[in-house]
Amino acid sequence: MDFSMQNRCLNCYEFILPNIGWRAIFSVEKEQLICQTCEGKLERIEGEQCRICSRPFQNIDEKFRRGDLCHDCFRWEEDPEWHGYLERNYSLFLYNDFLKEIIAKFKFRGDYVLAKIFSEFLKKRLTEITPDIFVPIPLSKERLYERGFNQASAILLEAGYQPNHLLSRIHSEKQSKKSRSERIHLPQVFQFLPDIQLAGKKVVLVDDIYTTGSTLRHAAKLLKEAGAASVQSLTLAR
Amino acid sequence: MRFVIKNNVLIPGSNTDGNSLPISDIPSIPQPPQNPNFPYNNDLQLLLTGKQLLLEDIPIAFQEVQSHYENGYITYRKGIHYEGKKPVCTRCGNKDPHHFASYPCSRCGETCLYCRRCIMMGRISECTPLIGWNGPVPDTILPSKIKQWQGTLSEGQQVASDHVTTAIQQNQEHLVWAVCGAGKTEVLFAGIEAALAAKKRICIATPRTDVVLELTPRLKAAFPEIKVASLYGGSEDRHLYAPLTIATTHQLLRFYHAFDAIILDEVDAFPYTVEESLQYAAVQARKPNSAMIYLTATPNQKWQRECWTGKRAFTTIPARFHRHPLPVPKFEWCGNWQKQLQKSKLPPNVLRWITARIQSNKQALVFFPHIPLMEKALPILRQLDPTIESVHAEDPNRKEKVQQMRSKGIPLLLTTTILERGVTFPNIDVAVVGAEDAIFTESALVQIAGRAGRSKDHPDGVVTYFHYGKTEEMVKARKQIVLMNREGIKRGLLDDKK
Ligand SMILES: [Zn+2]
Ligand SMILES: [Zn+2]
Ligand SMILES: [Zn+2]
Ligand SMILES: [Zn+2]
Numbered sequence: 001m002d003f004s005m006q007n008r009c010l011n012c013y014e015f016i017l018p019n020i021g022w023r024a025i026f027s028v029e030k031e032q033l034i035c036q037t038c039e040g041k042l043e044r045i046e047g048e049q050c051r052i053c054s055r056p057f058q059n060i061d062e063k064f065r066r067g068d069l070c071h072d073c074f075r076w077e078e079d080p081e082w083h084g085y086l087e088r089n090y091s092l093f094l095y096n097d098f099l100k101e102i103i104a105k106f107k108f109r110g111d112y113v114l115a116k117i118f119s120e121f122l123k124k125r126l127t128e129i130t131p132d133i134f135v136p137i138p139l140s141k142e143r144l145y146e147r148g149f150n151q152a153s154a155i156l157l158e159a160g161y162q163p164n165h166l167l168s169r170i171h172s173e174k175q176s177k178k179s180r181s182e183r184i185h186l187p188q189v190f191q192f193l194p195d196i197q198l199a200g201k202k203v204v205l206v207d208d209i210y211t212t213g214s215t216l217r218h219a220a221k222l223l224k225e226a227g228a229a230s231v232q233s234l235t236l237a238r
Numbered sequence: 239m240r241f242v243i244k245n246n247v248l249i250p251g252s253n254t255d256g257n258s259l260p261i262s263d264i265p266s267i268p269q270p271p272q273n274p275n276f277p278y279n280n281d282l283q284l285l286l287t288g289k290q291l292l293l294e295d296i297p298i299a300f301q302e303v304q305s306h307y308e309n310g311y312i313t314y315r316k317g318i319h320y321e322g323k324k325p326v327c328t329r330c331g332n333k334d335p336h337h338f339a340s341y342p343c344s345r346c347g348e349t350c351l352y353c354r355r356c357i358m359m360g361r362i363s364e365c366t367p368l369i370g371w372n373g374p375v376p377d378t379i380l381p382s383k384i385k386q387w388q389g390t391l392s393e394g395q396q397v398a399s400d401h402v403t404t405a406i407q408q409n410q411e412h413l414v415w416a417v418c419g420a421g422k423t424e425v426l427f428a429g430i431e432a433a434l435a436a437k438k439r440i441c442i443a444t445p446r447t448d449v450v451l452e453l454t455p456r457l458k459a460a461f462p463e464i465k466v467a468s469l470y471g472g473s474e475d476r477h478l479y480a481p482l483t484i485a486t487t488h489q490l491l492r493f494y495h496a497f498d499a500i501i502l503d504e505v506d507a508f509p510y511t512v513e514e515s516l517q518y519a520a521v522q523a524r525k526p527n528s529a530m531i532y533l534t535a536t537p538n539q540k541w542q543r544e545c546w547t548g549k550r551a552f553t554t555i556p557a558r559f560h561r562h563p564l565p566v567p568k569f570e571w572c573g574n575w576q577k578q579l580q581k582s583k584l585p586p587n588v589l590r591w592i593t594a595r596i597q598s599n600k601q602a603l604v605f606f607p608h609i610p611l612m613e614k615a616l617p618i619l620r621q622l623d624p625t626i627e628s629v630h631a632e633d634p635n636r637k638e639k640v641q642q643m644r645s646k647g648i649p650l651l652l653t654t655t656i657l658e659r660g661v662t663f664p665n666i667d668v669a670v671v672g673a674e675d676a677i678f679t680e681s682a683l684v685q686i687a688g689r690a691g692r693s694k695d696h697p698d699g700v701v702t703y704f705h706y707g708k709t710e711e712m713v714k715a716r717k718q719i720v721l722m723n724r725e726g727i728k729r730g731l732l733d734d735k736k
Contacts, residue, residue, distance in 0.1 A: 110361040112339060149342060149344060
């Protein structure tokens, strides 16, 4: 928007020192949005991880692991009702204290512009996934009004992708307090808005945080049943 | 939200209605006349009197809010207004384009500009109405005895107390310049009593939550039958209507033309830009005709100049409650201490100063300008005594370490400027290493010096600024302290040294 905007960190407002060096001379530097201190506090998910949900295996107890799956995914996959719907989840960063704070500011305080922090990382991952359709996890009408925007759509829009609002919520969001079995046996949370041909399409679901995976699996199931060839998901944090 | 104007009244409009506009785009907001027969909601009256809230702050259905507006009991103001083409946040006064951003808004269906600067109080955007009260003010019933506090004031305090009371009664501005340890809270009691007796609404605002938490019980004890609202981020009194409010300066942003008197504590604690926005908040929160009392231990240069040239009404309390002079800082050149630290060494005179404290069992605070350098000094000093600690703003054990220092479990505490104010230890010496750093402003240095000699049993303390090049700020700080001591002597507020 404003040229001077680029000189301050979107998160902490500190001045960003320009990158001077051969890289800056020979390449078109991409716009720097956050300072190095803030970027340094984002922890990439790396190393060995769960084949489905990308939970890092580092620092987790052996008993929560079943081969190349984490215990959670193993249990989902052994259930014939849920087997194979969510092909793969990608998460960009560990949900550490710093990211918690940023996501809270972004989503609950409503500081929309913070979505831009993730755009470059998101683009990079989406170029690898190469989906046909980008589906944000929806909010209920009440929640959407309350927040003013859907965080998942915001992440997509700011990264330059057009979100497809294929889903809507039938039940409220307040499910985090429910037990696992309640979540699994909950009737479908979403409903499909059938105005698009899904047959043979590769879908990516987008959300801010991967917590239990149950939201994404409910959505994946619905989309697969509606004809999607594959459903993967991408979240900022897990 | 979107609105349309019908019969000179604002009516909510849907996003699809082409005639409706986000509230900020409506040229002028009509205020319906008060309907005297309207049965207004008392809870709403208590919640909104003197406030500017967002709809989501009000736990009452919108229809009821709207009917209060239509009957003239509630005002709607634009959350963001324009000065020419420049957006201004009505709540916090922000005009800086860095602190605005926009988003596709599902409330108004447009690209909506919002203010990032006051977003921690709830987001204000172009479609946000700020809601206030336009009806009668709630009545307060006064107890027969307002003030229970019966302590005595020092001579210096008494003079300031009288001036504060007059300023509050006559809706004037007044600055109380009280040295660290003068006892500034007691100075307010008489003025607060006078305000309450006149059924005025009064607020003490301070930058730090700790201070709100510390002041609340003291004021509740001094005025036991007066309702006190204690406001900080996440406090439970958020919706409490009270004649006496103690709030963090941020919380003032929720008030509009509320107070007959505001006492603004530690006006020196902010950098200038922050100070500007808090001034805006204070101006919004006070009634147009009201009193403003500023409290500070170290007014900035501009204010000092205004005081000495007669442009600002002020009272000094130049002496501490215990009638001993303030320790005057000594300057000691210590060479390129940063370079020394890179080689894991400390300048010899700094090391000597610290060793002497350790050997004579005198506790001390040693200030550093930056965390990394302080962390470099720690292992060196731990060779003298392994129980030496360091503390900084983000230290998770900050509280415990301060507590340990108080109970004398730590001989020497290295610190950044976070301990420059507020915290007191009874008997300590103070050193600053790298006093030339820009972070050590005049006000910071005066506050740091103010940590020494606080108790009447140990009124002396050594204050040393170690530096690599004496700065203007150091000189000004020392001058200010000397000046206060001189005035203390002149006014007979200090006991003679034998
Ligand atoms: Zn930053
Ligand atoms: Zn997994
Ligand atoms: Zn809007
Ligand atoms: Zn604002």
